Amino acid sequence: MSYKADIVIIGAGVVGLAIASEVTRQGREVYILEKNEIFGQEQSSRNSEVIHAGIYYEKDSLKTRTCLEGNALLYELCERNGIAYHKCGKIIVATNALEAEELEKLYRRGRDNGVPLKMLSRTEMKELEPNIKGISAFLSPTTGIVDSYSLMRYFLGKTRDNGAQIAHKTKVIGIEKAVDGYKVVVAELSGHSSLLTRVVINCAGLYSDRVAEMAGINIDEANYRLHWCKAEYYSVGGAKNRLINRLIYPVPMDISVGVHVCLDVNWRLRLGPLFYYVNEISYKLSDSRKRDFLDSSIMKALPFIEPADLQPESASIMAMLQGPGERFRDFIIEHEYNRGLPGFINLVGIETPGLTSSLAIARYVSHMAGEIL
Ligand SMILES: Cc1cc2nc3c(=O)[nH]c(=O)nc-3n(C[C@H](O)[C@H](O)[C@H](O)COP(=O)(O)OP(=O)(O)OC[C@H]3O[C@@H](n4cnc5c(N)ncnc54)[C@H](O)[C@@H]3O)c2cc1C
Numbered sequence: 001m002s003y004k005a006d007i008v009i010i011g012a013g014v015v016g017l018a019i020a021s022e023v024t025r026q027g028r029e030v031y032i033l034e035k036n037e038i039f040g041q042e043q044s045s046r047n048s049e050v051i052h053a054g055i056y057y058e059k060d061s062l063k064t065r066t067c068l069e070g071n072a073l074l075y076e077l078c079e080r081n082g083i084a085y086h087k088c089g090k091i092i093v094a095t096n097a098l099e100a101e102e103l104e105k106l107y108r109r110g111r112d113n114g115v116p117l118k119m120l121s122r123t124e125m126k127e128l129e130p131n132i133k134g135i136s137a138f139l140s141p142t143t144g145i146v147d148s149y150s151l152m153r154y155f156l157g158k159t160r161d162n163g164a165q166i167a168h169k170t171k172v173i174g175i176e177k178a179v180d181g182y183k184v185v186v187a188e189l190s191g192h193s194s195l196l197t198r199v200v201i202n203c204a205g206l207y208s209d210r211v212a213e214m215a216g217i218n219i220d221e222a223n224y225r226l227h228w229c230k231a232e233y234y235s236v237g238g239a240k241n242r243l244i245n246r247l248i249y250p251v252p253m254d255i256s257v258g259v260h261v262c263l264d265v266n267w268r269l270r271l272g273p274l275f276y277y278v279n280e281i282s283y284k285l286s287d288s289r290k291r292d293f294l295d296s297s298i299m300k301a302l303p304f305i306e307p308a309d310l311q312p313e314s315a316s317i318m319a320m321l322q323g324p325g326e327r328f329r330d331f332i333i334e335h336e337y338n339r340g341l342p343g344f345i346n347l348v349g350i351e352t353p354g355l356t357s358s359l360a361i362a363r364y365v366s367h368m369a370g371e372i373l
Pocket of ligand 1: 010011012013014015016017033034035036039040041042043044045046047048049050051052170171172173203204205206207208211231273316317318319350351352353354355356357
């Protein structure tokens, strides 16, 4: 069977759902195609759930711009719609002289990005977090945490209220150019079928480079090929969550923000993510990397956590544009008109801070789609 849509969104993670909730406002015919049984089973439900402030990335990058805008929009949305969140703030702490130098640079970068930050004196640090150890630190009051599942449920509800269709267990396996748009071929339980659509929005997360390839893009020439990075989280037992009041982060010494304190909206305490590149998607976990957790910089700042408190908890995979040792890459959010694909919008490499940025990305992409239709 062949259906006709204005917009097809591939992928029901937080970004696809946020975009769907935005583009359906104008009464368009929108379909969301999701290969899994339910929404949000990949990066969007396996992350740190931090509402980032916009400290880390280059000033004019899409990451910084959408993070800053998304941070404010997300707090407002959660407050208005009863989605659980805490604007708990975070402290980034240096535990040696080298980290202290980097902390200063990070503080200046964050301020330059327009993020409210406060350098802390030793006394202030002790007042806010009596149990952490460090030689210097700053506070980011606009960092927080959100219940990502409730957020996705909200977007999904809004999307359905606006009349969009979501098809689960529906995997996109081909994209062909049609007269006025695209024919999207899918594999469902009942076999193969297709949809005709004027606009395609690729929000396929870990597979977004492959979906771009289906549309005919040479992903190596375009520099769209993704690398998969496994992330491990360890739970912290022993009621140690009572010993901190907010998120605690190390000074990042490479491209990742570093293993840090994760709290969920119920104040469950975890450490992570510990990242390493992989070639397959597997969420299997053992305690083989416990040593790396124990050696991580954040452990020096949290002397009350003992080795026996740490247990492997969960794993995730992140879709990264930068391979091992490569430098910063920004989100790719492109209308592929110049590649001969009018009406095809690619979102590739939407890693951290994609959850925070989701609402801002949704507005940005909705505007792009509006110009096409
Ligand atoms: C370990 C980790 C920690 C993170 N921490 C944070 C954080 O604290 N704060 C923050 O702001 N961000 C964080 N992020 C980033 C954030 O989680 C992601 O940016 C965001 O979830 C991306 O959402 P998405 O919808 O683009 O992708 P996904 O959630 O991966 O969703 C993509 C969807 O596309 C579907 N799909 C793929 N291929 C097809 C196909 N062919 N046909 C149909 N469907 C398909 C998948 O099944 C999936 O449901 C973190 C990410 C990771 C991995």
